[in-house]
Amino acid sequence: MSKIGVVTFPGSLDDGDAARAARISGAEVVRLWHADPDLHGVDAVVLPGGFSYGDYLRCGAIARFAPVMETIADAARGGMPVLGICNGFQILCEAHLLPGALTRNQHLHFRNRDQWLRMENSSTAWTNHFAEGQEILIPVKNGEGCYVADERTLDELEANGQIVARYVRGNPNGSTRDIAAIRNEAGNVLGIMPHPEHAVEALTGPSLDGLGFFSSVLKHLADAKAAA
């Protein structure tokens, strides 16, 4: 069974839900601690939402220097699948594992609602389950989710197919080019502002669309093991 590690930083909020989503999807879950650089043999890592280290200075700026992050950054460069959700996306940008940055919502309001996304790239470890052009509904909840990058970087992201999901039927935070999720060039690292882990059960989520991210990585890991 594939092992998915979920990191807890001081101030993480959604680590429990991320672990639950991974478990429901059929993974063995390993909880990882920010101060422990050991990844305990996991095959993939989720950086959850929340307010790591109080979001002091900038969101994700201090978490980037956590002992566990140095190991994760090395593993990510080596091809390990890493998913950063919300605060996790901010950490991945601060750690330069993804380009650009996430800034204060343009309207300055915290936004918490169910959000439609259009999936635009299925060639990542975390999105192979989705059809390109498929629309999904998952919760968004952030105060600093406005993705920015310089025009050249944005054009490169577009040209390389690195924009994985865009907001449709309304942009909740003013994000440039309606960007909700991006991947690195290799496709193993994905940052997403809305929350797939909150859409895995009918009782608590607006849909079950979030499961697709976790079943994607399990398929990716199974395929990699079969090929090895």
Place this chain on the structure above:
Amino acid sequence: MARVVVDVMLKPEILDPQGQAVANALPRLGVNDVASVRIGRRVEIDFAGDADLERAREIADKLLANPVIEDYEIRVVEAA
């Protein structure tokens, strides 16, 4: 003690919604001649010994400013 001050500002091309919100509030104070407001962060670093500008620059590069969206200026000041 020696103090180094680092002023961190959003790059000019990055929208500053906080600054805009402040600018939009100014007419309520009767102030109508302000074209724009931008908000940054001032960081004071007190060294135990001499001011180490190089070290302060390293701190600013790695942690205090995000070069994707922010610029910074750095200077030594007389600590109070």
